[in-house]
Amino acid sequence: MTPPLVAVAHGSRDPRSAATVRELIDLVRASAPGTDVYESFLDLSEPGLPAVLRRLHDQGHREAVVVPLLLGSAYHARVDLPALVEAVTADRPDFTVRVADVLGADPALETVALDRIAAAAPAAPGTGIVLSAVGSSNARANAVVADLAARWEKRLGVPVSEAFASAARPDVPAAVARLRARGARRIVVASWFLAPGLLPDRIATLAGAGDAAFVAGALGPDPRVAEVVLRRYAAAVPRPARLSS
Structure with a gap:
């Protein structure tokens, strides 16, 4: 059994x-x-x-x-x-x-997250992606997210920046500013979260959701x-x- x-x-x-x-x-x-x-x-x-x-x-x-x-x-x-x-x-x-x-950062979960981005905002010139995650005092855990952002940038051909809700840098406003400095005119926030909640909502607010940003859903069920x-x-x-x- x-x-x-x-x-x-x-x-x-x-x-x-x-x-x-x-x-x-x-x-x-x-x-x-x-x-x-x-x-x-x-x-x-x-x-x-x-x-x-x-x-x-x-x-x-x-x-x-x-x-x-x-x-x-x-x-x-x-x-x-x-x-x-x-x-x-x-x-x-x-x-x-x-x-x-x-x-x-399983490849299958990466695919789900990328599908959530595609559902939130169709591809368009001048897009920059904020890969949002919870953040940790553990540098290795944060490095996994940064590596994921680098892989996405190479794969998608658009600027991608990691951003953390707490305990690590860059935070969401800094990530958005970084993407704007690289020429991004439209911001899409990717959610490296399993489920919706208070932190993803806070990230969406900080990124300017409803104004200048599109926010992808969490990985979910x-x-x-x-x-x-x-x-x-x-x-x-x-x-x-x-x-x-």
């Missing part, structure tokens, strides 16, 4: 965020009918990850795989998540919880995102030992 898949998102005070996560998890369930799939959150939304894991143990499960619905490997992935798992397993030695890799979740899960599930002949 395969272990349950427990997807864990960051959580938000904005109810749209949790609703989007639940829609995504419905797609994951539909794509993996033989696997029990549960949603959970690190903070601000319910159910919390520890409660879900404890309930699974109480139901008799002795294994679970946690898949972080995170686009970067920063503080939440490296510190918060392991601490929450440890809080559950410390007094449950018969319960093994494996944590899969974050979703990260897309079948391609669900497939990445399942690939992260499959990579974390232990494979049966092969018998030598």
Whole structure:
């Protein structure tokens, strides 16, 4: 029997965020009918990850795989998540919880984000793209977004600048100014966020949405995102030992 898949998102005070996560998890369930799939959150939304894991143990499960619905490997992935798992397993030695890799800058997610840009604003001369992300105190996590922006610029042939909502530079106004200085007359804001929420809304406001900017939607409940979740899960599930002949 395969272990349950427990997807864990960051959580938000904005109810749209949790609703989007639940829609995504419905797609994951539909794509993996033989696997029990549960949603959970690190903070601000319910159910919390520890409660879900404890309930699974109480139901008799002795294994679970946690898949972080995170686009970067920063503080939440490296510190918060392991601490929450440890809080559950410390007094449950018969319960093994494996944590899969974050979703990260998977090529499938890049394609979804680019599709969101195309849906928000048809291609036009003089376009510049702001690749907006949450931002982190972890320089490596921010570098992943900067590298993604560089790849998009080469691929699309238009100026692209990363921008962060907090904890890192450039911020959104600085990114817009950078693109204007390079000749961009029209700004498109790409959302490197899994779901809508307060931070994406703030980014849209700072970029001038409704005035001079077009804002692409978050990655959201897309079948391609669900497939990445399942690939992260499959990579974390232990494979049966092969018998030598």
